[in-house]
Amino acid sequence: MAKKLHYFNLNGLAESIRYLLHYAGEKFEDVRYDLKSWPDKKVKESLPYGQLPLYEEGGAKLTQSLAIARYIAVKANLLPTDPWEQAVLDSFVFTIYDFWSKVGTFIKEQDPARKAAIKKEIIDENIDFYFSRFEKYLKENKGHFGGKLTWVDFVLVGIVESANLFLGVEIQKIYPTVGMLVKEVLSLPGVKEYVATRKPYVI
Numbered sequence: 001m002a003k004k005l006h007y008f009n010l011n012g013l014a015e016s017i018r019y020l021l022h023y024a025g026e027k028f029e030d031v032r033y034d035l036k037s038w039p040d041k042k043v044k045e046s047l048p049y050g051q052l053p054l055y056e057e058g059g060a061k062l063t064q065s066l067a068i069a070r071y072i073a074v075k076a077n078l079l080p081t082d083p084w085e086q087a088v089l090d091s092f093v094f095t096i097y098d099f100w101s102k103v104g105t106f107i108k109e110q111d112p113a114r115k116a117a118i119k120k121e122i123i124d125e126n127i128d129f130y131f132s133r134f135e136k137y138l139k140e141n142k143g144h145f146g147g148k149l150t151w152v153d154f155v156l157v158g159i160v161e162s163a164n165l166f167l168g169v170e171i172q173k174i175y176p177t178v179g180m181l182v183k184e185v186l187s188l189p190g191v192k193e194y195v196a197t198r199k200p201y202v203i
């Protein structure tokens with residue numbers, strides 16, 4: 001069954017999905033759109049909610065980055081079976097996205113002064129608020145959100161990389177346990193080979 005992941009030529013909300021697909025050994029078409037020529041009216045109108053990422057299997061379409069990541073994670077055995085453990089991981093994933101929504105506000109802001117102020121707030125306050133907590137939890141749980149490798153670790157790494165790219169920071173250097181997790185995920189079979197050949201992202 002033909003599999004396709006559609007997203008921009010960016011890591012953004014799709015990089016963790018790319019990692020998961022490569023780790024799972026799935027053959028898929030990594031379809032990329034140029035952000036500079038977005039919105040491509042024809043593509044946008046073909047998307048269920050006008051947004052990316054979109055994942056396709058055969059003719060079936062799945063939107064929402066976390067739903068896509070979770071689906072691939074189930075197939076790759078990266079989700080615990082215990083409902084409580086699943087819920088704890090969901091809670092982390094939504095918290096990681098709470099942080100990402102601040103970065104999203106920065107990305108969307110057009111006014112240079114407001115953009116600079118949002119960036120300052122993220123760097124001075126939000127990064128530490130979220131990442132000092134992630135760091136502590138990871139340290140106490142064998143370096144992983146679920147005590148062992150799960151899909152949430154992939155999501156965190158994708159978001160760290162993307163935040164770094166947009167804000168010009170290096171979050172993984174400030175929080176050593178987060179840094180170790182980034183290294184681990186990027187060295188996983190399948191992911192390592194993908195990362196070695198991916199082109200640098202330009203924004």
Ligand SMILES: N[C@@H](CCC(=O)N[C@@H](CS)C(=O)NCC(=O)O)C(=O)O
Pocket residue numbers: 012013039044050051052053063064065066
């Ligand atoms: N909640 C959605 C958000 C999707 C989203 O915001 N996509 C952005 C890129 S990160 C997009 O498609 N922007 C282009 C547009 O809205 O035209 C998800 O997690 O997949």
